Amino acid sequence: MDRSQPAGVQAVEALLACLAVPHHWTAAGTYAGGFPGAKTQPGTDVTFTGTDTLRIKNGKFVEYWLNSDTLQLLTQLHAL
Secondary structure (H helix, E strand, C coil): CCCCCCHHHHHHHHHHHEEEEEEEEEEEEECCCCCCCCCCCCCCEEEEEEEEEEEEECCEEEEEEEEECHHHHHHHCCCC
């Protein structure tokens, strides 16, 4: 164990070496048409949310996960 730094500093450095960073987002736009099964009219405003999670290791992105609220979007498009 490196005694030149407090243990808490070493723990933070270890955490940062393999960090997962979540980012919550909201997408908003105008439906242009063309989605199979959608009954809403083109020109309708739609919004939906999601979260991206990026895992960083040694300063590089090594994994990416996307979780979007597709049900929220499909409901607005009347595609259910």
